[in-house]
Amino acid sequence: HLPALPTRWPENFRPDDVTAPVHGVLVKDRIEHGDARGVGQHAHKTGQLTITLSGWVGLSVGGSIVALPAGTAAWVPSGVAHEGILGENASSWYVHFAEPLCAELPKTIERFFISNLALEAARRFIDRNDPFDADSPLGRIARVLIDEIRSAERLKPGFAALSTHPLLKAVAEAIIAEPDMRVSREDYAEAAGISGRQLSRILAAETGRGFGDWRLELVMLQATLLLRRGMTTEAVAAEVGYSSATAFIVAFKRVFGVTPGAYVTGN
Structure with a gap:
């Protein structure tokens, strides 16, 4: 079988909480077959950056599966229906951006190579939800992460298409x-x-x-x-x-x- 099951968010994670303009979480648990706690296809009020850390990571979008190789990430704009999926022993970061910060980011799902600089910037927002201003240290790091997403080399649109x-x-x-x-x-x-x-x-x-x-x-x-x-x-x-x-x-x-x-x- 395709080596993936829907992701299970950590217990207290609220992706649409915009207390902080950017906040993220480590996702490594899956919804096993027969478990009714899956959220299915859904959309957020925030933009979502999905970063593959290890294993088989992807997104289910409509009738297809978007694969994210190790060393890559995907941007999912607010309002776009999707469902995260993980293979066995896989892990990823989900980093969510409040709508004002999404203005310069893609309006469609895009996959790209994630730089070491972007990884280190994203790490600063994992498991924290503290408010910050644009001109604060965290605000400047968020600016770096946005710039890295915008300038990253894209994967081909049809890469590893899974129907x-x-x-x-x-x-x-x-x-x-x-x-x-x-x-x-x-x-x-x-x-x-x-x-x-x-x-x-x-x-x-x-x-x-x-x-x-x-x-x-x-x-x-x-x-x-x-x-x-x-x-x-x-x-x-x-x-x-x-x-x-x-x-x-x-x-x-x-x-x-x-x-x-x-x-x-x-x-």
């Missing part, structure tokens, strides 16, 4: 469970009970993506998790089906624009 279509969901589950570039389109299609051409047609209709790029991004999504767990580039390359570390590095850079080493260090 709720039953057949595509089954194929995505197979790729995520055992990411291996040696497995062909026909192999995945046969396991789903369709032909390779049918798989490509359904994928194009649902996501606008070709199978090769889509599968590569799902594999690299899992590769980022392995890299962040401390595996070497060579070990990750072998794990996801590349014959050499060089070939893996070329493919990784094609997807993310940086080498695996630069990705891990945040450069």
